[in-house]
């Protein structure tokens with residue numbers, strides 16, 4: 001099992017998650033010099049993504065994620081977990097944006113699926129609803145925060161979270177929530193901004209965390225997820241430079 005990598009997270013002092021995201025930290029002898037940046041609050045993120053919503057599909061297509069998500073899901077989700085089920089696989093797309101990952105799943109595997117999605121940006125949800133409808137997918141979409149999921153314990157077989165955890169001051173709180181709503185044996189799949197040149201651009205623009213594969217597996221393993229492993233978006237140059245995908249299973253007992 002991978003070990004959790006230490007990450008510097010400053011706990012919010014007050015108000016609407018006004019904690020900080022680490023930018024740089026290094027020891028010089030007995031001195032630790034660190035630079036931190038105030039994270040975008042949930043309200044600021046919702047407004048920022050509302051502004052992005054109309055063009056978001058174009059953005060993820062331009063970067064190559066529309067196809068890269070398909071390749072990644074084919075490689076990461078075992079067929080026997082997803083297909084030929086007597087009851088639909090209950091899927092939560094957390095921080096779903098315009099629904100690109102749900103659409104990719106429906107393109108990749110036969111299902112059947114019961115899709116659910118949640119996001120803090122009303123604009124993103126309007127676009128997601130339209131996109132899913134265009135693909136003949138009916139879904140239960142909710143406006144809400146991944147740090148406080150409005151679902152029962154064990155509600156889902158699969159929780160997917162693409163490029164949302166890194167926005168949070170304390171990603172662990174959201175991972176804990178995602179694990180809570182997973183059934184025993186269920187799968188958590190995350191896509192995260194990498195420590196890379198494009199990842200640095202995203203980090204500076206959006207004040208996100210960045211992780212390498214060891215850190216991502218550590219985040220998941222810290223919450224009891226088993227068989228954690230990461231995958232690079234091979235064959236999709238920009239996506240590979242920007243992100244990695246990480247998967248883990250909730251133990252059966």
Ligand SMILES: C[S@@+](CC[C@H](N)C(=O)[O-])C[C@H]1O[C@@H](n2cnc3c(N)ncnc32)[C@H](O)[C@@H]1O
Nearest residue numbers: 049095096097119120121124145146162163164
């Ligand atoms: C980088 S976009 C990714 C969207 C989508 N998953 C994709 O792959 O295209 C991040 C999304 O997470 C949402 N988000 C950010 N913080 C959130 C939170 N605390 N709870 C729910 N959604 C959040 C944003 O509104 C935005 O839609």
